[in-house]
């Protein structure tokens with residue numbers, strides 16, 4: 001964790017913060033911090049800055065914080081992610097958040113296993129945990145919005161056109177398209193397939209909604225690797 005993400009509930013006065021639980025354990029175990037040390041902190045959906053530790057025990061951390069910096073710029077990128085298996089979902093949410101993606105749509109696709117939609121990791125609370133880990137990793141405070149679209153066709157036909165309007169739609173598919181564009185400044189909506197890939201019908205439906213097919217060469221990459229590689233090609 002490279003930043004302690006605070007919520008307004010952590011504040012006991014204007015600038016005094018008290019923490020327990022996971023963050024306290026991290027500060028004790030990983031940072032091995034002591035009174036007087038300075039830690040990077042940020043308030044969720046707000047500014048970032050520093051906290052000076054004024055009290056530290058096995059069950060509480062007290063800090064005097066000053067929040068003066070803006071969080072880093074967001075990427076102009078929306079990611080449509082075919083719902084991956086729970087372990088991959090957790091990692092993908094963390095990666096996307098750390099990269100600066102602020103809008104994530106978890107969508108259905110033919111090759112998404114139905115049982116994945118029953119996963120406890122899709123609860124609001126569990127998703128929130130992964131987003132927080134991504135923000136703490138990257139030193140950011142702005143929580144991404146995560147939407148679940150459990151039916152592919154109504155989503156792509158009814159809601160996607162408005163989402164992609166004025167933006168560039170790209171569907172990552174290993175076969176048949178152009179090479180992934182690089183160093184662009186457009187806002188992008190990027191669709192990433194499931195482990196088994198999109199079926200041709202789905203790629204066609206996305207193309208009907210205005211998406212261009214793009215590839216990254218012949219190597220088939222894991223979802224989170226593909227997303228990271230595409231993002232770094234698209235934006236400098």
Ligand code: SAH
Pocket residue numbers: 171172173174175191192193194195196197198214215216217218219220221222223226
């Ligand atoms: N077995 C599938 C690959 C799935 S990889 C197939 O052969 O089609 C999971 C997703 O990651 C893909 O649907 C695609 O969105 C993305 N991806 C992985 N490697 C890629 C590449 N070389 N080019 C473009 N997209 C890729």
